Amino acid sequence: xxxxxxxxxxxxxxxxxxxxxxxxxxxxxxxxxxxxxxxxxxxxxxxxxxxxxxxxxxxxxxxxxxxxxxxxxxxxxxxxxxxxxxxxxxxxxxxxxxxxxxxxxxxxxxxxxxxxxxxxxxxxxxxxxxxxxxxxxxxxxxxxxxxxxxxxxxxxxxxxxxxxxxxxxxxxxxxxxxxxxxxxxxxxxxxxxxxxxxxxxxxxxxxxxxxxxxxxxxxxxxxxxxxxxxxxxxxxxxxxxxxxxxxxxxxxxxxxxxxxxxxxxxxxxxxxxxxxxxxxxxxxxxxxxxxxxxxxxxxxxxxxxxxxxxxxxxxxxxxxxxxxxxxxxxxxxxxxxxxxxxxxxxxxxxxxxxxxxxxxxxxxxxxxxxxxxxxxxxxxxxxxxxxxxxxxxxxxxxxxxxxxxxxxxxxxxxxxxxxxxxxxxxxxxxxxxxxxxxxxxxxxxxxxxxxxxxxxxxxxxxxxxxxxxxxxxxxxxxxxxxxxxxxxxxxxxxxxxxxxxxxxxxxxxxxx
Numbered sequence: 203x204x205x206x207x208x209x210x211x212x213x214x215x216x217x218x219x220x221x222x223x224x225x226x227x228x229x230x231x232x233x234x235x236x237x238x239x240x241x242x243x244x245x246x247x248x249x250x251x252x253x254x255x256x257x258x259x260x261x262x263x264x265x266x267x268x269x270x271x272x273x274x275x276x277x278x279x280x281x282x283x284x285x286x287x288x289x290x291x292x293x294x295x296x297x298x299x300x301x302x303x304x305x306x307x308x309x310x311x312x313x314x315x316x317x318x319x320x321x322x323x324x325x326x327x328x329x330x331x332x333x334x335x336x337x338x339x340x341x342x343x344x345x346x347x348x349x350x351x352x353x354x355x356x357x358x359x360x361x362x363x364x365x366x367x368x369x370x371x372x373x374x375x376x377x378x379x380x381x382x383x384x385x386x387x388x389x390x391x392x393x394x395x396x397x398x399x400x401x402x403x404x405x406x407x408x409x410x411x412x413x414x415x416x417x418x419x420x421x422x423x424x425x426x427x428x429x430x431x432x433x434x435x436x437x438x439x440x441x442x443x444x445x446x447x448x449x450x451x452x453x454x455x456x457x458x459x460x461x462x463x464x465x466x467x468x469x470x471x472x473x474x475x476x477x478x479x480x481x482x483x484x485x486x487x488x489x490x491x492x493x494x495x496x497x498x499x500x501x502x503x504x505x506x507x508x509x510x511x512x513x514x515x516x517x518x519x520x521x522x523x524x525x526x527x528x529x530x531x532x533x534x535x536x537x538x539x540x541x542x543x544x545x546x547x548x549x550x551x552x553x554x555x556x557x558x559x560x561x562x563x564x565x566x567x568x569x570x571x572x573x574x575x576x577x578x579x580x581x582x583x584x585x586x587x588x589x590x591x592x593x594x595x596x597x598x599x600x601x602x603x604x605x606x607x608x609x610x611x612x613x614x615x616x617x618x619x620x621x622x623x624x625x626x627x628x629x630x631x632x633x634x635x636x637x638x639x640x641x642x643x644x645x646x647x648x649x650x651x652x653x654x655x656x657x658x659x660x661x662x663x664x665x666x667x668x669x670x671x672x673x674x675x676x677x678x679x680x681x682x683x684x685x686x687x688x689x690x691x692x693x694x695x696x697x698x699x700x701x702x703x704x705x706x707x708x709x710x711x712x713x714x
Contacts, residue, residue: 203688205420206449208441210427210622213405214412216457217621217628218670220405220556224608227496227563228556230403231612232621232628233670234547234565235516237397238387239407240315243672244396247414254410255401257552264515265362266505266598273362274512277392290356300353300363307341307378308386310334311666315386315673318649318681319665321640341379342635347372347523357522364526365518365543370488370570371530372523376635383666387673399549403556404670431456431463431657433472438656453682457661457675459623459630460484460643468654477653480644485632486625489533489573489614491542493566493591496608500548500562501599514551519544519598526569533570538587541594542568561607566591573625577615584611629668630661639665650678651685658682 213219217232236256244250263275273289276282279301287294310329314320320328322342329338340349350360364372391397400406412422427444431454440450456463464473464481506512520526520543529539545567550557557563568591588611595602614626623630631643640648643663650658650665660678662668682688 203452203686205415206451207415207420207422208426208428208443209422209424211620212425213409214422214424215405215408217617217623218404218408220403223494223610224496226558227561227608228403229494229563229565230405230549231494232492232617233404234549235398236400236404236407236670237391238384238669238671239391239396240387240672240676241390241394241396242316243676244391247411249407249410249414250396252410252413254396254407256396256398257401257549258395258398259514259516259552261511261515263362263518264503264506264512265358265365265518265520266503267358268521268597270505271358272503272505272512273358274515275362286356286359289358290354293354293356293359296353303337303349303353304382304385305389306334306337307382308389310337310341311382312386312390315383315666316676316680318677319639319642322635325639341382343375344378345373345375346377346381349378350523361520361522361525362518364523365520365545370632370634371527373527374634376633376638379635379638380633380667384669387669387671399547399552401553401555403549403553407670428467430469431467431654433468433654433657436472436655438654452686453656453658455658455660455675455678455682457659459486459627459661460647460659460663461486461624461631462622463659464652468657472654474653477644477646480646484643485634485637486627486630487534487573488629488632489571489626490617490628491568491571491587491591491614492612492617493568493588494610494612495564495566495592495606496557497562497564497605498560498607499601499605500551501546501564501595501605502601503599505598513548517544517546519546519594530570533572536572536575538572538583538590539568539570542570542591544568544591544594546595566595571614571626573614573627575614580613580615584613587611587613628662630663633667638667642667650674650681 219231220228221231222228260277261274265273274285283294283297286297326338329335346364350364354360388397416422428441429444430442431438432440432442438454440448441454442448461481461484470478500513503512525541526543529542532539546564548562548564550562588609592603592606617623617626631637637643642648642665652659658678660675664674666673
């Protein structure tokens with residue numbers, strides 16, 4: 203097949219790019235961790251041979267608390283169990299059982315990663331009569347608060363384990379289901395030792411993906427926004443570019459979110475009225491902030507001062523599960539949370555290519571942010587919100603304001619403008635039970651096909667959901683191959699020249 207990829211921005215990657223936000227400081231602007239990518243896709247496209255290098259994080263998580271206690275979650279389960287015992291011996295004894303639950307959940311969902319998703323009923327029937335039946339039922343009907351309450355008693359332990367999810371409030375049905383897929387993917391990648399921070403940031407990964415695509419004969423055009431999808435006789439026939447150029451195609455795949463695709467790219471007359479209404483009602487309420495800081499040093503955490511492994515971990519700032527729900531409720535009411543849940547990473551601890559010597563890049567996810575505010579309203583809050591986030595970190599690391607030399611805040615409007623994700627929703631649509639599996643994003647638009655013949659979805663709004671996994675694109679491509687009855691392709695091979703590692707974060711010097 204002749205394949206053409208069209209990207210509206212100046213570089214490929216969408217939400218997985220590396221950008222020099224301040225001179226000499228390079229940030230993974232939206233997605234920052236390489237922890238969910240499916241190894242089969244990694245192997246099919248020879249990304250390691252092409253130069254992919256990933257720094258493994260250990261410990262994966264550091265959680266300081268306001269009273270100067272802290273919890274380190276290690277890659278080694280026994281070491282983590284010992285750390286938990288400082289808070290609760292009972293919880294330490296329960297931790298291996300909790301890990302076993304997620305190991306079995308990962309095994310249960312692994313077969314559904316690279317194939318069309320099942321319905322909830324099909325999933326339950328497949329597990330019926332097996333040791334995983336109870337796990338399937340818990341994942342579908344339970345919530346993370348219920349699961350954590352079942353295993354643990356310490357509010358601190360629950361807060362540390364409960365903030366590893368990005369799925370809304372703690373009683374959101376569907377969050378466990380999504381994390382089962384994440385557990386399956388992270389287990390596969392972790393077994394290969396390839397889960398962590400990619401050298402050169404997430405943009406290095408997407409540049410290698412471009413390299414692989416072009417080496418197989420695909421054409422990639424950047425700075426080429428698509429104005430609309432051409433539909434005739436009920437079938438997608440190609441795309442119209444913003445400059446008026448029309449490109450014909452046998453199939454069109456959109457990695458834009460479902461709402462963007464069906465309200466801005468496909469004319470209303472080509473879609474059933476009931477379907478358009480369903481698209482408008484999609485749940486897209488999870489908003490985020492991301493604060494990027496160029497720093498002259500590292501935070502000195504009051505709970506664990508000085509140097510140490512805590513600086514390379516994902517630092518979580520959250521006192522309890524109630525903090526998650528409070529932040530969610532305040533954001534849903536249209537207000538900035540008083541104390542959002544924070545996740546702070548410092549890739550420059552591992553990767554000396556992203557900051558000047560002795561300096562660092564620190565990125566902070568804040569959960570959650572109000573969505574739907576006008577850009578002007580966001581702009582009026584930018585400085586105050588930036589100061590509030592820095593002050594919140596300073597309550598745990600008093601030197602933090604002094605080491606921040608520059609900072610830039612991405613709210614939902616910036617995330618939407620930069621990565622094209624409606625309302626700044628990094629999962630495209632929320633991870634709720636009614637928008638998962640064969641109902642993702644909608645019951646009438648699942649398994650990558652859409653109501654328009656020849657038009658497919660291939661982004662995070664599809665099964666299995668958000669995260670840089672490669673899975674939606676892989677599965678959508680396989681669906682197109684089956685629908686168009688394309689012969690089985692020859693394996694993609696990396697020649698010696700193409701396999702030579704490229705400089706991190708630098709794509710091929712090709713003019714398009």
